[in-house]
Amino acid sequence: MNSTPLPRPRGKAHRPTPLRRRVAGAVTGVLALVAACLGAVAGAEPAAAAGLTQVTSFGSNPGNLAMYEYAPAGLPAGAPVVVALHGCTQSASDYFAHSGWQKYADLWGFALVLPQTSASNNSLSCFSWFDPAKDTRGKGEAASVVSMVSHAVTQYGSDSGRVFVTGLSAGGGMTADLLADYPDVFAGGAVDSGLPAQCATSQTAASTCQYGSVNLTPAQLGDKVRASDPGYSGPWPRVAIWQGASDYTVYPVNGTELRDQWTNVWGIGQTASSTQTLPGGTTLSVYDDPSGRPAVQLYQISGMGHGLAVDPGSGTEQCGTTGSYYLDTICSSYYTARFWGLDGSTPPGGGGGTLPAPTAVTVAGTTDSTVSLSWGAVTGAASYRVYRGGTLAGSPTGTSFTDTGLTAGTAYSYTVAAVDSSGAVGAASSAVAATTTGGGGSGSGQxxxxxxxxxxxxxxxxxxxxxxxxxxxxxxxxxxxxxxxxxxxxxxxxxxxxxxxxx
Incomplete structure (x- = not known):
């Protein structure tokens, strides 16, 4: 049978083929596509993007994967690690060049790990999200990715409590599997146009996941996660789900099934705590944990087909470049990074305490070299932490703080979090901006x-x-x-x- 996937119109909805015809011709062709096919790129290219470095020896590699990495200059110890998994027929270099993750690694300071599979593993260079010999704890590709994480954490002195994983299509399916297999390794994940964790256990069964509902309850979907690492009881990763409403390669029902799966794992309902409208025709539904922090986020993009959402441009909220299955809608990497707290809006380590975020954080005053802040008291707080641009600036015991030694005429961003008597840091406040006074006029020489x-x-x-x-x-x-x-x-x-x- 023909094992080459049918090309799809880039960025546009595709009229689905009747199910009986798909199944009849799908054992290798469509099911290679099922393996999270991304279609039109002809073969994986060697990773050669500027700044991307191959690591030839990173430890145990039962999945026969290649490891590539990127870290901004001057990366401090204790920084996070983000693992990014490409889709079928793509490469680490392709994903690095288009996804926008390098921009935020440079801006907010974290290391990137980009695993790469090959045609020797799968004819379309897909991660094998449907194969129990490759996508379960301690086996195959899943074990290779965790070896890469261990290598990167040691190499960069990274915070092992702030390791995250994201992936597109086949990479998204493998991302969900990794979150289920290794909830003790990954603090959060993002599944872009992907599938629920352990949705299929064979290539033949994968088409059911890709093209329709598996007709399981939230509890049954959640059981697939719980069975992936028996005995583990939490904490669970925080999961972002990105899904195009006009995706006929991985049908939109996969987004809602991922939502059902991970809200059930968290022990929360499937009714959103809040919803909001974002750029690119995007609707964000947020599902909070019992402490009021977002545990699961579902981003549904009207009119978007199969691919990764990007938004080329120079603004902070813009990222990536368009290409085959990189679709100009919204910068998913930006919103995912913020959800994980990589921008400093969440305290380093992601909080972990149960105290709520301080409210009414206000800039009380500024001078050429200082910014004064105040906020409302949090019941149960023994002290507070003030973060300037994601970096700890002070630990006052009261509800005010003056940051000193700043530069005149400069903009700064602050968040505040409460700390309980055991030292656990709660949720961070919304960021507030402050600009010091002064700064030179025309030709001031300042x-x-x-x-x-x-x-x-x-x-x-x-x-x-x-x-x-x-x-x-x-x-x-x-x-x-x-x-x-x-x-x-x-x-x-x-x-x-x-x-x-x-x-």
Whole structure:
């Protein structure tokens, strides 16, 4: 039988083939597509994107996978790790180049691990989300990915409590399996156009998952997760689910079944705690845990077909580039990273305490070098933690704090979390922005020392392609992130030059 998947119109709905004709011709052709086929790219290419490095020895590799990694310059110890799994006929390089994850690794400071499968494992280079010999705990590709995680955590001195996994289509199916197999390894996951965990146990059975409902209750779907690591009782990963409403490769019912599965695992209902409308025709449904923190999020995108949601552009909320199965709608990587707290809106470690987020966080005042904050008291709080751009700035015992030693005329972002008497950190507040006073006028000659991200936020520099450039002079300041710092001197109206060590 023909094992090449039928091409799909890029980014558009496809009229489904009648079921009996699909099944009749599907044992290798459609079912290779079932294995989360992404269609039109002809063969996996070697990973060669700028900054992506292959690791040739990372430990046990029963799944015969290749490991690629990326980390921004100056990555501090204790940073998170994000594992990103490509789809069928794609490669680590392809996913790295299009998905937008590099932008947020640079901006918010975390390492990326990109596993890559090959045609020797699957004729269409699909991760084998339907094969118990490859997608279960301690076996095959799943075990290889966890070996990569262990290697990266040791290499970068990363926080083993902040390891996350995301994947597209076949990679999304494997992501769900990994979350079920290794809830002790992954703090959160994102399944993009993927399938419920352990939805199928054979390639033949996979078509039922891909093209329709498996007709299981939330409890039965949840049991598939619980059976993947018997005896484990929590904490469970926080799961984001992305699904196109016009996806005829992985039908939209998979999104709701993933929702049913993971809300059941969390012991919460299938009625959303809240809903909101986002860009790109996206509806977000949030399912909170008993403490009021989002445990499961379902993003449903009107009119989107099969692929990863991206939104090319230079804005913070924009990311990625379009291509085969990279669809211009909304930047899924941005919203997923924020859900996991990688932007600093959640305390490092993701909180873990039961105290609610402080309310009424207010900027009480600013000077050239200070920002003063205040907030409402949280019952049961022994102290508070104040985060500036995701980095701990102070640990006051009261409900106010003054951050000192700041740069004049610079924008900063703050969140606050309560800490109980045992030291457990609760949920973080919404971020508030503050800008210090001062800053030079036209040709003031004033100097400004800050990280590249804040220099851009303050309007003294701009970013392009992940790098920062001084306004006016266009001098290259290095990566656009929180870890690269320069001094800029204003030598004319909106004209800045690098002045490290000279001001």
């Amino acid at each position: 100097c400004f020392t800050d990280n590249n991200y804040n220099q851009v936020a303050a309007g003294r520099a701009h970013q392009s392609g992940g790098y920062t450039y001084a306004d006016g002079s266009d001098q290259n300041m290095g990566l656009w992130n929180l870890f690269t710092t320069h001094t800029l001197k204003e030598t004319g109206a909106d004209y800045y030059v690098i002045a490290d060590g000279t001001c």
